[in-house]
Amino acid sequence: MTTIDDVRQAVRTASGVSLDVVLGPMKSGKSLALISTLSPLQFTRVRHRVYQSERHVRDTGVTSRSGGELATTKVASLSAALDEQLDVVGVDEVHMFDLADVAVVAELLRRGTRVVVAGIDLDHRGELFAPVRALLELGPDTVSYRRAVCDQCRDFSATHTQVLRSGEPFLDHLGGSEALPDDGTFTYEARCRSCFVRPART
Ligand SMILES: Nc1ncnc2c1ncn2[C@@H]1O[C@H](COP(=O)(O)OP(=O)(O)O)[C@@H](O)[C@H]1O
Numbered sequence: 001m002t003t004i005d006d007v008r009q010a011v012r013t014a015s016g017v018s019l020d021v022v023l024g025p026m027k028s029g030k031s032l033a034l035i036s037t038l039s040p041l042q043f044t045r046v047r048h049r050v051y052q053s054e055r056h057v058r059d060t061g062v063t064s065r066s067g068g069e070l071a072t073t074k075v076a077s078l079s080a081a082l083d084e085q086l087d088v089v090g091v092d093e094v095h096m097f098d099l100a101d102v103a104v105v106a107e108l109l110r111r112g113t114r115v116v117v118a119g120i121d122l123d124h125r126g127e128l129f130a131p132v133r134a135l136l137e138l139g140p141d142t143v144s145y146r147r148a149v150c151d152q153c154r155d156f157s158a159t160h161t162q163v164l165r166s167g168e169p170f171l172d173h174l175g176g177s178e179a180l181p182d183d184g185t186f187t188y189e190a191r192c193r194s195c196f197v198r199p200a201r202t
């Protein structure tokens with residue numbers, strides 16, 4: 001039986017163009033997914049590059065807690081990708097980019113580039129990151145929602161990331177795409193919907 005996924009895969013293979021998005025909380029294996037999808041490309045003739053925002057200072061490439069690594073180019077803006085002839089563009093930590101960068105993704109797709117994007121969908125307040133919303137509005141070919149183990153109740157259903165400062169939920173309102181450092185200032189817990197602490201409704 002031919003499934004809709006088979007049809008999507010066939011269309012992708014035929015045209016080479018697609019937007020594939022991997023979303024989920026911290027520790028849900030987004031990096032693992034990006035590495036397993038893009039790492040084989042280094043052994044092909046496919047022209048490709050993986051970008052990370054300069055705002056991401058934890059590591060120099062895509063690294064998974066499970067192991068594995070992917071070389072990245074750190075950029076202030078994705079516009080650099082428009083200056084090259086690339087068949088495939090990877091974007092890690094998309095929540096650290098801006099709306100203008102999502103416009104670059106749209107242009108890459110228009111030019112026939114395959115784009116694979118990973119990032120956190122819901123911020124520390126449980127709200128959709130603006131660039132992720134814009135990305136979803138491009139109508140991705142696939143959206144893969146990954147889940148982690150809830151660091152509170154241990155159910156394998158964590159959808160959110162609780163950011164803690166001195167052990168307390170950090171719920172301050174921040175500006176768009178403002179990256180939180182992963183340098184010990186905050187600790188991060190994957191949490192399910194029930195265990196996630198949201199800002200009080202005003
Ligand atoms: N709470 C957790 N839930 C799921 N995996 C976890 C958790 N804590 C640590 N891990 C490990 O993290 C790996 C995924 O890490 P990673 O690929 O870096 O995820 P992400 O890029 O989404 O932050 C898992 O395969 C597992 O080995």
Ligand SMILES: Cc1cn([C@H]2C[C@H](O)[C@@H](COP(=O)(O)O)O2)c(=O)[nH]c1=O
Pocket residue numbers: 025026027030031056058093120122123124125161162163178179180181182
């Ligand atoms: C929840 C949240 C996280 N961040 C930052 C913190 C980390 O540096 C990255 C996510 O890393 P991952 O393990 O590869 O998923 O994002 C942030 O800037 N804002 C947030 O709300």
